[in-house]
Amino acid sequence: MQFHTEISPEPLPHRIGLKSRIVTIGSCFAEVMGRRLTDHKLAVLDNPFGTVFNPTSIAKLLTAALYGGAPDETLYVERNGVWFHYDFHSSLWANSRNELHDKLTERLAQTGDAIRQADFLFLTLGSAIVYRHIETGKVVANCHKMPGQLFEKYLYQIDHLRDDLTRSLKTLRRINPQLKILLTVSPVRHIRDTLPLNQVSKSLLRALAHELTVWNDWVSYFPAYELMVDDLRDYRFYEADLIHPNAQAHDYIFAKLAESAFDTDLQDFIKEWAQVRKSLFHRPLYGDSPAHHQFLRKLFAQLQGLSERVDVSAELAEVHRRLNWEENTESQDTDREEETKEFV
Incomplete structure (x- = not known):
């Protein structure tokens, strides 16, 4: 007996490998998947413009990045002494217009360079509903809490x-x-737009994504939306706001992505790295012990073995720090014991 409709995405024609270079752009879901990819040691530039929902704003930013353009001069806005730009997310801000201009120009250049070298670009479309800035007549990516x-x-x-x-x-x-x-x-459902209008919006985006994959053999579609609303059709897979998928849903969707999009070598590495990450988060129940020191040395050796394939310098440094700290602590305890014996 089945209790849900499981979706098994078809294998993508172009597989992602351990050495693939990836850029993610779009809604907050693009950022979530980008973090998962980064956590699994892939080379990712994750949502460099911040959350951008509508395809028009995404297209504008991509064009500026690829052609070395500057941020739109007409769309800077100041609120309570802080400067923002209507084409970018509010996570990109500054204390002056010039400072923000420099930051955004650098971000556009960085993104353009990354895309020129990338093997894959993940584009996540969030909404077909747009906000037009009346004074300039331009569609914006973010209203930055300015008056409606x-x-x-x-x-x-x-x-x-x-x-x-x-x-x-x-x-x-x-x-x-x-x-x-x-x-x-x-x-992610946009309930502020009302649920009926959200459905219309998502339908437009889904139809558009389908058309683009039909016309271009180098464009593929991954059914993250369908996995959430059909396969995981239960509120236990949502955060408390009942809108955003929770960590369990992200794990499930990422596993489906790995199954559909990753090559065999990367899939094997993902399994191996999952065990290593579990070991990295392990903390001893009984403090320092010879067994735990041996555990850390084994983990250090595992990381050294992986260092030829991926960058694990941060993890090696952390395990080395723990080993040194615990060995120093053990040495200090031994010294204190010897001092006590001499005193007695």
Whole structure:
């Protein structure tokens, strides 16, 4: 008897390897998956513009990054002494306009360089609903808690979304012919837009993603949205807000991604690294002991064995620090015991 409809994504035509270079851009789900990839030792530039929901803003930022453009000069905004930019997430801020300009220009250049060298670009589309800044007439990525009367909210037509993304994909292909695109639709529901309108929005994005994969053999789709709303169709897989997937859901979706998108070598490494990470988080129940010292030395040797394949310098330094601290503690305890014996 089955108690849920399990989705098994088809193997993607272009497999991700341990040495693949990846850039993630889009909604908060892109950032979540980017962190998972980073945690598993892949080379990832994770959501460099911060959370960006709508395809039009994503396309604008990609174009600026690839052509060495500067942030849109008309979209800086100051709120309570802090400067933001309407094209970027509020995590990118500064205390002056010039400081923010320099920060955003550097971020665009960094992203452009990363995409030119990348093997994969993960694009996560969050919403087809956009906010237009009335004064400039431009669609923005973030309203930065400015008054609502400054913006016009509406559902973007699929033709406009298609045109914006198609132009961006052509630019990406021209600048990096080896780049593969992995499209996803964010499973996070935008209830502020009302649930009926959210469904319309997600439907537009899903239809658009399908079209782009049909037209371009280097563009693939991973069903993160379907996994969340159909396979994990239960509120126990959501955070307390009942909107965002929780850690258990992220684990499940990432496992499905690994099964569908990772090559055999990377899948084997993921399993091996999971055990190593578990050991890294281990803390002894009974303090210092010869057994725990032996455990740390074995872990250190494991990490040294992996160092030829991935960068584990931070983990090696941490285990080395623990070994030195515990051996020094043991030495100090021995010294104190000898002092006590001499005193007695």
